[in-house]
Each structure stands twice: as structure tokens, then as C-alpha cells.
Amino acid sequence: MTIPQDRLRQLPAVDKMLQLEAVTDLVLRYGRGSVVKALRAELECVRHAILNNQAAAIEAESILAQAAQRLNQHFLPSLRPVINATGVIIHTNLGRALLSQEAQQAVTEVAANYSNLEFDLDTGKRGSRYIHAEESLKELTNAEAALVVNNNAAALFLVLSALAKDHSAIVSRGQLVEIGGGFRIPDIMVQSGARLIEVGTTNRTRIADYAHAIVDDTAMLMRIHASNFRIVGFVENPTLEELAHLAHERGIYFVDDIGSGAMHNTEIYGLLHEPTVSESIAAGADLVLFSGDKLLGGPQAGIIVGRKVLIQKLKKHPLARAMRADKMCYAALSATLDHYRKNEFMAKIPIWRMIAASLDELEARALSWSQQIGQGEVIRSESAVGGGSLPGTTLPTAVLAITPTPTSTDGFAAKLRGVSPSIIVRIAEGRVLLDPRTVLPEQEDRLVSILKAIINDPL
Numbered sequence: 001m002t003i004p005q006d007r008l009r010q011l012p013a014v015d016k017m018l019q020l021e022a023v024t025d026l027v028l029r030y031g032r033g034s035v036v037k038a039l040r041a042e043l044e045c046v047r048h049a050i051l052n053n054q055a056a057a058i059e060a061e062s063i064l065a066q067a068a069q070r071l072n073q074h075f076l077p078s079l080r081p082v083i084n085a086t087g088v089i090i091h092t093n094l095g096r097a098l099l100s101q102e103a104q105q106a107v108t109e110v111a112a113n114y115s116n117l118e119f120d121l122d123t124g125k126r127g128s129r130y131i132h133a134e135e136s137l138k139e140l141t142n143a144e145a146a147l148v149v150n151n152n153a154a155a156l157f158l159v160l161s162a163l164a165k166d167h168s169a170i171v172s173r174g175q176l177v178e179i180g181g182g183f184r185i186p187d188i189m190v191q192s193g194a195r196l197i198e199v200g201t202t203n204r205t206r207i208a209d210y211a212h213a214i215v216d217d218t219a220m221l222m223r224i225h226a227s228n229f230r231i232v233g234f235v236e237n238p239t240l241e242e243l244a245h246l247a248h249e250r251g252i253y254f255v256d257d258i259g260s261g262a263m264h265n266t267e268i269y270g271l272l273h274e275p276t277v278s279e280s281i282a283a284g285a286d287l288v289l290f291s292g293d294k295l296l297g298g299p300q301a302g303i304i305v306g307r308k309v310l311i312q313k314l315k316k317h318p319l320a321r322a323m324r325a326d327k328m329c330y331a332a333l334s335a336t337l338d339h340y341r342k343n344e345f346m347a348k349i350p351i352w353r354m355i356a357a358s359l360d361e362l363e364a365r366a367l368s369w370s371q372q373i374g375q376g377e378v379i380r381s382e383s384a385v386g387g388g389s390l391p392g393t394t395l396p397t398a399v400l401a402i403t404p405t406p407t408s409t410d411g412f413a414a415k416l417r418g419v420s421p422s423i424i425v426r427i428a429e430g431r432v433l434l435d436p437r438t439v440l441p442e443q444e445d446r447l448v449s450i451l452k453a454i455i456n457d458p459l
């Protein structure tokens, strides 16, 4: 056996390694400094192994290969695409809605070019960014005016700060929801300086409860859509018309946070009813708030539509500047709204295509996966809309169910996360389930080849 000192002496020097042909490529890709660092780190690992009498490859090529792997890991973007095989369409943790091709294109164009973001092309003078999605939003919702901010939580905060600070806002107890990630509507309200008045009970709130709670300093009645859960049974809530009527009779506002922002009636697609923007406007809401990246299927945004005088007030509020949407958001949002204006959203917007996918089509895809990898069974299951939309609604689907051997389901799922792109799956009843509904057709080949590789190399 060679003594460690001999092997240490045989280790290649960093300077020598830098002259290798193969290193040139790495230097071009990652920069000289990073390559030197990676080589040093790799050599240090080998030295450590040698001194501890562990096996270690000391040839320059293998050290280089290790360093290349290290660099690859090091430069892997923190935020990167994954394959969503969970069947949860608006998956909050996986980035919610996907943009249509047209919306992606619009983002790329404004990102790569100067634009008329705040420039009036007619007058040659300074313009306002707020105009960019406004006409489309007005056209689609019948509202008088619209404003886009960063997300719906910001929209809620802005509306309360501008219209209810040092005043009270009345909300039903059944609507004081937590929207996820520990963010609670009542906390947002308190931060805005509005005084929250809770009325009714968890399951029943009557119009008289609101009427009794209105006092001199009351600024608004609010409806907050309980987006991520459903109370069924002995439930009562006033209609939007009743709330709007009461508010206006008493000279205060009615603000409706509908959460998901459906543009059309969801029942016709076999789903439950989800509040739509135009029905709230039609019912008399002064302002309606919703997200851009839930059922709308666009970029992260908070959209406020409603009465012009109020939108005007919001636009002038100092907080609006702190919450303003960026140019890429406007680009993506406008392109997304155009799909609705042209009534082509079912064909163009990814989340709607996924919702509309037929069981036959999904079954055929799952079957083709199982045939290609030679494993698993196609079974019926349920996909979910997710993203705090349509709670309790599931869509019948067909999934590929794999019983991994000899690994556990958790181990198999971890392996699928460990590859690039990571594949995120659902585990149920001791099996790993892959739902084609949320897997993009262009991802299928990668998915299949990764599955094959992992199944054939279970260790």
C-alpha cells in the first residue's frame, strides 16, 4: 500500500490543470476565477480522502470531471423550471399560472427593448404606466376604471389604506381567511390602519348584521371570497346586490375581494361557481379586487377595477408607487387579457387548456408514458384547480401510478426532485402518481426518459 504522502505528491497542480484543453471550455462557461476555486475545492476533497485512507481518484481528468460537476451545481439557477406532475393546476408553490405563448412573447419583447412604458407617443411627453391594461380591463369587466399593482394582497392593502385608514371596515366572520403562507386577511387589514369590525358568525351572516354594525366612521362593507375552503350546510350570506345597496344607502363603499378573478362563468366547464369580476361590478361593487395569476391565467398581479373616482384616488396614493407593477407584468397581463377579448382563452391560456383537457386525452397520455417506460398502471384519480380557487372541486383524471422497488415512494419522489428538471409528483396509497394534466406536452419526452433512467437504476 502506498503511503499517503506519495499519493499526495502525485496530485496534479492547479496551474497544470488550468492548461488542459478541457479546462478552456469550463473557463469560457464559468469564468476563470470560479474554475480555479472549483479545482482547488476538488483537490482539497481528494487530499482529505487520501489522508483518511479513503479511495480517491487522483488523475487530472477525474478531478476535472468532479470540478465540472461542482461548477454545474454551483451555477444552477436558484429559481428554475420544474415539471409539475401533481395535477394541481394553479400550484401556489410551483409558480401558479403559466403564461400563454403570446404573453411570453410580449414579456420578452418589452424586456429586450425600450418601450412606451411611461411615454405618450402622441404628444412626445411623459405618460402613465397605469393606462396599459386599463382599456382591456374596462372592456372585459364593464368597470369604469382599473389599476394594476403587484399582487392582490397589495391591492387589498392599498384599497384599505386609501379608503378606510382610521375608519372601520365591516367584514363577515366567515370571511376572515388565511390566504396561505400564514398571511391572514385580518392582519393585512390591521396594518393598513383600518379598524376591522367583524359581524355575523362563521356560517351565517345576514344583511341586518352589517346594517347594525355601520357607525359614523365606517368607510366600507367588504366581501372577501373564502377562496381556499368551503363551508357547506347551514350557511347564509347576503347577496352582492344587498351589500351594495346597503352600502350606498348609508353613503359608504362596497369593496369585493373575489380572490381568483374569473373572467367568465366557470360552471359551463363543469366546475363550481367562482365569483366573476363582471358579476360583482354588475351587482354594484364600488371596487373589485383579484389576482392576475390565479384563474385569470396571467402574471402575478393585483387588479383593482371599479368606480373611476376611487381608482383615481388609489392611483394618487403614495403606496401605489411602492406597489406598482413592472413593465413585464403589464406586457404579460395585456396579452393574457387579449385572449379573453378575442374569446380564445380556452385554446390559448395554459391553465384553461389544462382545465379543459378531456379524460380520454389524459388517459391516452398516461398510457403512452407507461408503455414507454414499461412500468406502472394507469388509474383514475382527481386533479385539482388549486391556487385558492374552486376549493373542493376536482377534475376526473387518469394518472400513471408507479409502485417503486426497492425504493420507498418518498425515496422515489426525492430522486425525481433531484434530477434536472425536477419532477414533482403526488404520493397516494403507497404509490407515486403522475398526472398528465399539468405536464406540458413538450415536457413529456424528458419526463419519460428521466423515469426510465431512475427506474432502471434504482440505487
Ligand SMILES: *Cc1c(COP(=O)(O)O)cnc(C)c1O
Pocket: 151, 152, 153, 154, 156, 179, 224, 225, 226, 227, 228, 257, 258, 259, 260, 290, 291, 292, 301, 302, 388
Ligand atoms: C389569493 C387571494 C389573495 C391574495 O392574492 P395574491 O395575488 O396572492 O396576493 C387575497 N384575497 C383573496 C380572497 C385571495 O383568494
